[in-house]
Amino acid sequence: MFDKMFSEEAIENFKIALEIMGKGMGGIFATIIIIMIIIMIIAKFSGGKKDKKQQ
Template sequence: MNMANVEIALEIMGKGMGGIFVAIVVIMAAVMVLGKITGNRKDKEEE
């Protein structure tokens, strides 16, 4: 096993994990913003 290949693989894996983390944060932020925009409305049917 060549250490240069391992370093390259770790770099690619790190970029992939970072991309997944960023995507999750963006989705969480979008959900929070939409939750604040729409608010907590209560319909008569829900009571």
């Protein structure tokens, strides 16, 4: 295990992992923001009586 640490292959994988980081965080935020916007739109047009659970 120790001979693989910081090896050429490890550094290559590290660079790929940074790409994965960018795509992954971007994908999560994109998904979450879309959900958030849809929920905000529904809440705006839903109106109606206050939910009983919150009364």
